Amino acid sequence: MQKEQSMPIAPLKGPIALAYRVLVLPGVIAYLFAVSIVVLAADRFWLVDLLTFAWPYIIATGALLVVAALVTRRLKAIVIAGAGLAVALIPAADVPTARASAAAGGLKVLTANLFVRNAQDPAVFIAMLRQEKPDIVILQETTKRWEEALSAAGLYAYESNSDVRERDAIKVFSVLPIRSQTELKRAFTEERAYKQPLRLELDMRGKPLFLYAFHPETPRRLWQWHDRNAYLSAAADAVRGDLETAPVIVAGDWNTPTWSPFFRAFLKQAGLASTAGGWLQPVTRFSQKLDTVAYIGASIDHIVVSPDISVRARRVGPNFGSNHLPVIAELALPET
Numbered sequence: 497m498q499k500e501q502s503m504p505i506a507p508l509k510g511p512i513a514l515a516y517r518v519l520v521l522p523g524v525i526a527y528l529f530a531v532s533i534v535v536l537a538a539d540r541f542w543l544v545d546l547l548t549f550a551w552p553y554i555i556a557t558g559a560l561l562v563v564a565a566l567v568t569r570r571l572k573a574i575v576i577a578g579a580g581l582a583v584a585l586i587p588a589a590d591v592p593t594a595r596a597s598a599a600a601g602g603l604k605v606l607t608a609n610l611f612v613r614n615a616q617d618p619a620v621f622i623a624m625l626r627q628e629k630p631d632i633v634i635l636q637e638t639t640k641r642w643e644e645a646l647s648a649a650g651l652y653a654y655e656s657n658s659d660v661r662e663r664d665a666i667k668v669f670s671v672l673p674i675r676s677q678t679e680l681k682r683a684f685t686e687e688r689a690y691k692q693p694l695r696l697e698l699d700m701r702g703k704p705l706f707l708y709a710f711h712p713e714t715p716r717r718l719w720q721w722h723d724r725n726a727y728l729s730a731a732a733d734a735v736r737g738d739l740e741t742a743p744v745i746v747a748g749d750w751n752t753p754t755w756s757p758f759f760r761a762f763l764k765q766a767g768l769a770s771t772a773g774g775w776l777q778p779v780t781r782f783s784q785k786l787d788t789v790a791y792i793g794a795s796i797d798h799i800v801v802s803p804d805i806s807v808r809a810r811r812v813g814p815n816f817g818s819n820h821l822p823v824i825a826e827l828a829l830p831e832t
Contacts, residue, residue, distance in 0.1 A: 516568040524561050524573050528580035535586050539757040542721045549794040551755035555775050558584045587755035588775035592763045597806035597828040605799055606630035607747040609820035612637040616817025618645035631671045636711040636749045638667040666694050666709045673699040682730035689723040693731045706738045710748030725758050732765035739767050744802040753794045768800045771810045771825045778812040781820050799825040
């Protein structure tokens, strides 16, 4: 009985063959190796974790490699490229995300890093607040000039103390009464560390609502990376305790991208969920040198909530002279 012979794959010729051998196959192999290292080791190595700041661009690169592999029509390249892209998507799939809500009303929260060297007139930002009408505003890198301008605008009956602004440059404005505010007294592991999360207890129709305002170190140096991670871990423990008594909102400039293992670890340790999901998230911190062309940067400004809070809408606001864009979330809180 004559054996059936499988049809051999036609050999590649010309420019496509050269591209396959020199660019596509080595590229997909290197990509799979690189993203696997980041997914597996970013929680242990500083420089590896820094790559998560560029994760959307890395995923886009993976998508282009899949297209290139398909053009070559070589199964080996297609499988490796697909595996690499699948691995790169794991961090986004692992982020706990808040439930969507269609309920009317609720609470609108805005967080913004004002940028300490922001030369823009605060009136631009104040005009945005008048239009958006957020109930709670959480600010980072707040200077005395901006604090005084925002206070003078008379939009909010309640605000955090100025001594917190002087220490950590964090400022909170609220239409809800502020029952109390404290800086979390965490143990410092780094010699130059000083930043503390700000914890406020707000009065929500006679019931408590806990708000944490964040601005940990940016991990440009190894000690800052260690301190940022310690900051998030200590805050997660405090939040977990508050969850037993009332809803919790955490907002600010986290200096931690959505795809970092430390962002996901905080959410799981604290028992919270992000108001944003997926790998294609808008940039919130961008390069001002390129902002006339596009917002090139990372998504590091976050609003996260306890499981009993759902999300009606979440978006990024307009440029107001900072190197960050404001993040706005419309939330639905439990009635009881």
